[in-house]
Amino acid sequence: MEENFNRILLQSQGLRDSEPEWLKCKRKEAIESINSFGFPTIRDEEWKYTPLDEIYQTKLEMPVQLDNDPSAETLESASVVNEPNLLKIILVNGEYSRELSDLEVTRSALIVRPLGELIENEPEAAKFLFSSDPKETFSWLNTAMARDALLITCPENRTIQKPIHLLNVMTGKRDKLVSPRIIVKANSNSKLTLIEEFVNLMPDKSLMNAATFINAGPGSLVNHHRISGSSSGYHVGNLHCKVSQGANIFTTSLAFGGNVTRVNINVRLEQPGASCDLSGLFLGLKDELIDHHTTIEHAASETNSNEVYKGVMGGKSKGVFNGKVLVEENIHHVKASQNSNNLLLSDVAEINTKPELEIYSDDVSCAHGATVGQLDADSIFYLRARGIPEIVAKKMLVEAFLEEALSQLPLESVKTEVMKIISKSNTL
Amino acid sequence: MLKIENLKVTVGSTEILKGLNLTVNKGEVHAIMGPNGSGKSTLSHVIAGKEGYDVTEGDITFRNESIVDKLPEEIAWSGVFLAFQYPMEIPGVNNVYMLREALNSQRRHREQKELNASEFLKFVKEKVKSIGLNEKLLSRPVNSGFSGGEKKRNEIFQMSVLEPELAILDETDSGLDIDALKDVAEGINKLRTSERAFIIVTHYQRLLDYIVPDYVHVLSNGRIAKTGDKTLALELEKRGYDWVGAD
Numbered sequence: 001m002e003e004n005f006n007r008i009l010l011q012s013q014g015l016r017d018s019e020p021e022w023l024k025c026k027r028k029e030a031i032e033s034i035n036s037f038g039f040p041t042i043r044d045e046e047w048k049y050t051p052l053d054e055i056y057q058t059k060l061e062m063p064v065q066l067d068n069d070p071s072a073e074t075l076e077s078a079s080v081v082n083e084p085n086l087l088k089i090i091l092v093n094g095e096y097s098r099e100l101s102d103l104e105v106t107r108s109a110l111i112v113r114p115l116g117e118l119i120e121n122e123p124e125a126a127k128f129l130f131s132s133d134p135k136e137t138f139s140w141l142n143t144a145m146a147r148d149a150l151l152i153t154c155p156e157n158r159t160i161q162k163p164i165h166l167l168n169v170m171t172g173k174r175d176k177l178v179s180p181r182i183i184v185k186a187n188s189n190s191k192l193t194l195i196e197e198f199v200n201l202m203p204d205k206s207l208m209n210a211a212t213f214i215n216a217g218p219g220s221l222v223n224h225h226r227i228s229g230s231s232s233g234y235h236v237g238n239l240h241c242k243v244s245q246g247a248n249i250f251t252t253s254l255a256f257g258g259n260v261t262r263v264n265i266n267v268r269l270e271q272p273g274a275s276c277d278l279s280g281l282f283l284g285l286k287d288e289l290i291d292h293h294t295t296i297e298h299a300a301s302e303t304n305s306n307e308v309y310k311g312v313m314g315g316k317s318k319g320v321f322n323g324k325v326l327v328e329e330n331i332h333h334v335k336a337s338q339n340s341n342n343l344l345l346s347d348v349a350e351i352n353t354k355p356e357l358e359i360y361s362d363d364v365s366c367a368h369g370a371t372v373g374q375l376d377a378d379s380i381f382y383l384r385a386r387g388i389p390e391i392v393a394k395k396m397l398v399e400a401f402l403e404e405a406l407s408q409l410p411l412e413s414v415k416t417e418v419m420k421i422i423s424k425s426n427t428l
Numbered sequence: 429m430l431k432i433e434n435l436k437v438t439v440g441s442t443e444i445l446k447g448l449n450l451t452v453n454k455g456e457v458h459a460i461m462g463p464n465g466s467g468k469s470t471l472s473h474v475i476a477g478k479e480g481y482d483v484t485e486g487d488i489t490f491r492n493e494s495i496v497d498k499l500p501e502e503i504a505w506s507g508v509f510l511a512f513q514y515p516m517e518i519p520g521v522n523n524v525y526m527l528r529e530a531l532n533s534q535r536r537h538r539e540q541k542e543l544n545a546s547e548f549l550k551f552v553k554e555k556v557k558s559i560g561l562n563e564k565l566l567s568r569p570v571n572s573g574f575s576g577g578e579k580k581r582n583e584i585f586q587m588s589v590l591e592p593e594l595a596i597l598d599e600t601d602s603g604l605d606i607d608a609l610k611d612v613a614e615g616i617n618k619l620r621t622s623e624r625a626f627i628i629v630t631h632y633q634r635l636l637d638y639i640v641p642d643y644v645h646v647l648s649n650g651r652i653a654k655t656g657d658k659t660l661a662l663e664l665e666k667r668g669y670d671w672v673g674a675d
Contacts, residue, residue: 377479382516385476386530386586387504387537396529400520400569 284317314345446650462647509592577608613638
């Protein structure tokens with residue numbers, strides 16, 4: 001089962017000869033960790049609803065150098081983000097493309113540095129790209145395999161007005177393993193909005209194994225939207241956020257389409273006054289499997305977290321939401337609230353939702369709620385009795401549910417695209 | 429226009445309607461009264477095509493066509509409107525948007541030209557005025573957070589837009605204070621024409637003070653037990669329903 005991964009890990013080692021020793025060492029450690037921990041299966045509690053056999057059975061290859069970058073038109077049509085005034089940063093098969101990215105990025109206050117450039121000019125900063133390594137197999141896999149890594153720094157006291165659109169595309173040869181790695185540093189009192197989007201341009205079984213790290217410095221404000229919406233392929237995303245004193249992070253995850261999507265989100269509220277807002281929407285109408293595992297760690301007093309996830313699952317799709325909230329020992333004035341509301345559109349679709357609270361302090365207010373419902377039959381009848389055909393009535397009600405889930409999302413173009421998935425569907 | 433013959437309806441294993449006969453001609457107003465549990469709501473729901481009711485015998489024809497096996501939307505397109513006892517609150521679905529979809533579905537079915545957003549808005553604004561619905565409610569989600577009176581007025585407003593040939597008002601008076609009741613009745617009276625028929629399902633006589641029926645039927649134990657004119661409603665108000673079955 002894991003031979004396919006072992007093969008590609010071996011392949012990758014030969015390509016790393018020119019890398020500095022510290023990086024070779026990091027990769028070697030990651031591979032050793034993978035070898036000793038192995039790849040997750042449904043026997044692991046964290047993965048019990050998400051079998052990865054399909055991925056393990058796919059003979060994944062390293063991405064090869066492309067003759068041509070995808071055209072700007074191709075990228076535009078593949079993306080669901082179509083907002084005015086974006087700063088575009090494009091990664092093709094995990095590698096930063098200076099040619100496709102907006103020139104304006106280099107003129108803004110933002111500092112964007114790919115791995116190669118940092119190794120050459122700022123070796124210490126380069127190490128920072130690989131300094132954090134969550135203890136989890138796909139994170140190690142990313143460490144071992146990432147061909148590039150991108151450091152995005154927002155200098156202190158600066159506000160980046162335009163949202164940064166970080167578009168990750170997979171393209172070229174079939175069945176690749178692509179490992180984008182992004183590190184975002186929002187320095188003290190800075191503000192930025194980051195839209196991270198992942199698309200697969202090929203109708204194939206490639207695996208996008210993404211790792212994103214966000215460090216929200218003291219007093220900073222980070223808005224982060226994560227969108228995975230390919231028609232096919234596998235997606236594993238690891239997002240790790242550290243939130244410092246008085247900093248806020250808002251992070252949204254939108255997931256639809258694809259074969260298997262697993263998103264791990266970990267937010268650590270490290271210092272007093274840190275807060276986070278997590279929201280998510282996952283939508284499956286065919287046979288998608290979409291799994292979100294979130295962990296919010298309250299590691300300091302006076303920290304707040306708020307989390308709202310919504311799922312809509314139809315056809316033979318399967319949705320998973322596991323929301324863990326951890327409140328560490330000897331801290332006080334902690335507030336946490338979590339909600340998971342889900343809509344099932346067919347008899348065979350599935351939703352597994354689970355709150356997981358681990359609380360080791362007393363002065364804590366935690367609330368959680370989870371619902372799984374179907375479209376209200378009386379509401380459907382009401383609309384039909386007005387002359388609205390059944391399928392249209394159902395779509396209206398699903399759209400209403402989505403509308404509520406998307407009401408906080410400031411990206412109109414993305415809302416429109418998500419709504420289109422429903423209006424185009426014939427299978428509600 | 430509407431003909432119900434020997435209608436027997438069961439829900440689960442319970443027979444609710446046990447051989448009901450009713451004929452409604454165009455322009456007529458029929459009141460259907462009866463105690464709780466006599467089958468009044470079942471009758472309205474079955475005519476409108478709601479699922480979950482088994483018609484085991486008899487037939488309902490509307491304009492000479494059986495509607496027993498038709499879908500709720502098909503029945504609506506043929507010109508039947510049901511005003512609900514408890515209008516559904518549908519958060520997230522805009523009132524005007526819903527109603528335009530409803531009207532255009534009907535128009536599509538009748539091979540008429542659909543109204544675009546601005547044509548519809550103009551059409552609707554005239555209707556709003558004549559019904560006395562607060563125009564602000566138009567852009568709100570369907571019935572969401574509406575008062576009891578606003579919900580019922582919204583039903584009547586929807587009726588005025590869809591212009592049915594047969595309107596069934598299911599306990600439209602329930603939950604209304606006397607002022608709201610008068611308003612709603614006034615709205616309904618404005619929609620009375622020589623072509624449009626009404627079935628007013630009600631437990632109490634008071635709505636009939638404002639909407640004068642041509643016929644009053646008493647539904648008891650799944651059948652029409654007695655039929656009379658408007659004076660029958662007054663008698664029921666005085667004597668209750670018990671005497672009807674014994675008659």
